[in-house]
Amino acid sequence: MSDRREFVKVFGAGVAGLAGGFLAGRLSAGGDAQEAATPGGERDVLRAAWIYISNVEDFGWTYAHDLGRRYVAERLDFLETEYVESVPENESLPVITQLVNEGYEVIFTTSFGYMDDTIEAGRRYPDRIFMHCSGFKRRENVGTYFIRMYQPFYLNGMAAGAVTESNKLGYVAAHPIPEVIRHINAFHLGARRVNPDVETHVIWINAWFNPEAARAAAEQLIGIGCDVLAFTEDTPTVLQVAEENGVYSFSHYSDMSKYGPNAHLTGHLANWGVIYEDVLIRAYTGVWESKDYWWGFYEGAVEISPISDVVPEDVREEIMRIRELMAENSYEPFTGPLVDRRGRVRAEPGRQLTKSELLSMKWFLEGVVGDLPGEE
Amino acid sequence: MQLYRGLATLLAVSIAVAAYSGVIILYGGDPVEAYLKMFRNAFLDPYGLRETMRLAAALGIISLGLSIVFRAGLWNIGAEGQYVLGGLAAGYVVYILSLHGGGPVVPLLMGALIGGLYAALPGVLRWRLGVNEVLTTLMLNYVALYLLYYVVYGVWRDPQTGFPVTPEIPSLYRLPEIGGFVGGLAIMLLLAPVLYHLLFHTRYGFKLRVYGLNREAAEYAGYDRRMIIVSGLFISGFLAGLAGAGDFLGSYYRLMPRFSSGLGYTAIIVALLASNHPLLVPIASILFAGFLYGSYTLAIVADIPTEATYLMTGLLLAMLVSTQYLERWIGWLARRL
Structure with a gap:
């Protein structure tokens, strides 16, 4: 027994030694990445x-x-x-x-x-x-x-306001954070522009990615009579549910039209690439400086999808006109008079909400229906 | 026999590593290069070492408790839930009771205590009603997880941002920064010999082990079954809760939906890797923490999805569970040599 044990020990030690030596060699050869990363120089x-x-x-x-x-x-x-x-x-x-x-x-x-x-x-x-x-x-x-995703959301809202027959719009929303609240208000504002009677009903699903919850929320909204559904959550589920139920919805962040060819009204698209290009060229040429990018139509960072023929032609033209104005930086959706649903004046006539007001938005416009945790 | 078990574990790990190397090759990577870079990032980089050791401390403290209860033949699969509940109990002290006295001490001990009671509950069900603790401990993980979701998405959500995270805890509750790293590691390294002594050099430990090896014999000898079951589970839950409260107070400073990324389950593998031996747990947990930390390196240098980490842990678990067979096979082989 003991010599067998001895054999295993010696054999094991030999293997370990060989492996150790090999590893040590490879380790000391490492560090190539650090060298390649020397900043500054050529x-x-x-x-x-x-x-x-x-x-x-x-x-x-x-x-x-x-x-x-x-x-x-x-x-x-x-x-x-x-x-x-x-x-x-x-x-x-x-x-x-x-x-x-x-x-x-x-x-x-x-x-x-x-x-x-x-x-x-x-x-x-x-x-x-x-x-x-x-x-x-x-x-x-x-x-x-x-x-500034709220800009295309405003235009999506215009399309929604034009096609709704029940005057009830639905919104499936991820979390009650300023970004999502901004989207909801912009969507509602756009819809009210073409149809002053609309209400926007909001359901929170408390998840960015939860197709089951998104489906349940969308079906619930359809159940109370909503015939256009917008959403801020990361799946095409709401568009699919809209297609199944003969109501309308949108593309979110990227083109989703294949998930609801008939339900697809238009959409709000992100083009992060232009920001990345600007940052990386500056970094490469050594002129990058820390700042805050807050880009929209003007810089080409957002876009809308082609508008469905279901939307009346005059509204389509109006949407494209506003889009052009935003691309020239001469139109802002969040311009007063803006009154929240508790009756507080958020912007006097003609005043635009500031960036910090947009980034900390915790209130709903009049006509937005649904709970808002932390409402101010 | 100890030697055979050691060799069997080594063989099990080697097979898992070899299989995983195959996965890396499938993704077009060089396994040796990938493992070396993992090692360098997890152990040679100062920040990496710090994070690896923090992870090792949490993992090791949970595994120490598991090694005790596993020795008694009780399968506590609920360390994940006990860890989460430990964090929640500490959170309760901080956010609701706001007990300032003693800084992090009260929430830390509260987390450990609640974690222990949460594990003792299946123990009570076991001796009173004969309910299998594998099922109850496993199911209680989900109860703890949904409780976490309830507070993070609801009542404790940070009203400032609206994001599903709780507010950062005030600095008076935080473990000193050194506590999250050296402190945790020190606790693990101190606990290991204490638990070793408890398990191998006390009457209590003897009873636990006898109960694990042969229940009938233990009962025939007149050992108190209730005491063994409930106390064994309590100890493991206490340590898992301690780790959860420690991570909350010393590392994350807040609760979020992914408060635990499966540490309680990984700790089971660590305990098995250490053959449920408290003195081997620190080594196994440091190695495993290095692997977990370094798994992102694989995603970077070999373009392997980070989810593939689960594949490796799964492979390892499967191989470790089969070490008994490997052990027998090695014994057979050795007799032939």
């Missing part, structure tokens, strides 16, 4: 990485960001891109650290929940550039960006 490659909250095939938020990544990957020949998907909020810092170690110089973190980790990363790695989407904290090497 370089012909810029390495950029994206951190996503969900899967790139989610067909919503993350998918749209990845379209933006692919847009720059194709257009900028000096660029190498990478992404890490399905990163929970409390794990972004480890991912950023590993991306930095692998030599990525510009890192985009695309969820609000990554905010504190992105700021901490900026502190740890002062020679890297970080861009955090949808947040409000910045530092010298951490910028922020967001798109």
Whole structure:
């Protein structure tokens, strides 16, 4: 027994030694990534990485960001891109650290929940550039960006107001955060522009990605008589339910028309690529500075889908006219008089809501129906 | 026999690693390069090491408790829920009771205590009604998870942002920064010999082990079955709750829907990897934490979806569960040599 045991021990030690030596050799050969990442000096490659909250095939938020990544990957020949998907909020810092170690110089973190980790990363790695989407904290090497999605939502609302017969619009909404509230108010405002009698009924599903909850909410809204459904959540479910029930809905973030060819009224599309292109060219040429991007039609960061023929021609023309005005930066949906549903004046006639008012919106316009947690 | 078990574990891990290497190759990566980069990011990078050790501490503390209860032949599959409930109980002290005295101490102990009671509950069901603890502990995970959703999406949601996270806790409740890293690790390293002593050098530990090896013999010897079942589960729940409260007070400072990304389940694998031996748990948990932390490196350098981490943990679990057979096979092989 003992010599057999001896054999196993010696054999085991030999294998371990060989493996150890091999590993040590490979480890000391590592470090190539760090060398490639030397910032400043001459370089012909810029390495950029994206951190996503969900899967790139989610067909919503993350998918749209990845379209933006692919847009720059194709257009900028000096660029190498990478992404890490399905990163929970409390794990972004480890991912950023590993991306930095692998030599990525510009890192985009695309969820609000990554905010504190992105700021901490900026502190740890002062020679890297970080861009955090949808947040409000910045530092010298951490910028922020967001798109004015409320602009196309306003135009979608106009289309909805024109086709509704019940004067009841439905809205399936993810979370009661200012971004979503802004979308709902803009949608309602657009609808009221062409049809002063509409109400917008809101149901919160408390999830960005939950097709079952989205379906239940959409069916409930149809049940109370809503015949146009808008949504801010990351699946094409609402459009599918609309198609099944003969009502109307929209594309969200990217083209979803194939999920409801008859139900598809128009849509609100994101074009993150133009922001990414601007950031990366500046980073590559060394003129990047921390700032907040807040881009809309004027900069080409948002768009609407082709408008269905169901929408009367005069309304379609009006939508395109307003779209042109926004593209020239001479029209803002959130312009007074604006009164919230509790009767408080939010903007006097002619005054536009400021950016900080838009980013902290916690109130519904008159005519929006449904609970709003934390309503001010 | 110990040697055979060690070899069997080694073989099980090797097979899992080899299979996973196949996955990396399928995705067009170089497994050796990928593993080396994982190692470098998880252990050689100062920030990586810090995060790996924080993860190892949480994982190790949970696994220590599991190694005790597994030795008694009781399958506590509910460490995930006990961890979450530990965080929730600490949150209750901070957000609702606002007990300032003692800073993080009261919420930390409250988390551990509630975690322990939450695990003792299936123990009571077991000795009173004979309900299988595998089912009850597993199902209670979902109860804890839905309770977490209830507070995060509802009553404790941060009114400032509207996002489904609770507000950051005031700094007076936070474990000192060193506490989240060195502190947690120190607790794990201190607990390991204590639990080893408890298990192998006390009458109580002897009873636990006898009960695990042969229930009839234990009962014939007159051991108090109720005490063994309830106390064994309580200890493991206490430690899982401690880890959950510790992560809340020392690392995240808030609760969110993904408060636990499966640590309570991973800890089961860690306990098995350590053959339920308290002195081996720290090593197994540090290795496994390195793997979990480094799994993002695989996503970066080999373009493997991060979800594939579950594949590796699944492979490892399957192989570890079959170590008994491997052990027998190695014994047979050794007799032939």
